[in-house]
Amino acid sequence: MTSPRRDISPDTLQRLTVAAEPWLSCDDCFEQVDLYVELLLDGETDTLPGLRAHLTACAACAEEARSLLVLAAADAGLDPEEALRRLG
Ligand SMILES: [Zn+2]
Numbered sequence: 449m450t451s452p453r454r455d456i457s458p459d460t461l462q463r464l465t466v467a468a469e470p471w472l473s474c475d476d477c478f479e480q481v482d483l484y485v486e487l488l489l490d491g492e493t494d495t496l497p498g499l500r501a502h503l504t505a506c507a508a509c510a511e512e513a514r515s516l517l518v519l520a521a522a523d524a525g526l527d528p529e530e531a532l533r534r535l536g
Pocket residue numbers: 473474477502506508509510
């Protein structure tokens with residue numbers, strides 16, 4: 449029997465899981481990303497933490513959010529650069 453590469457006890461794992469942001473599915477993300485993009489363009493930086501966490505972990509949704517942000521910025525006649533930086 450080999451020991452696991454990382455020594456995390458089931459207890460620790462459980463606590464980490466509970467402490468983490470509520471996990472969003474890509475569908476949940478898709479439903480909220482329009483709002484998120486609008487908020488970013490409005491200058492909000494710390495909104496929808498669950499969605500932020502999802503975008504950090506999910507390259508597909510992050511890419512989607514970037515394209516949406518650029519489109520929304522163009523629509524509103526705004527420069528997307530600053531909001532793209534907030535997107536991370
Ligand atoms: Zn996703």
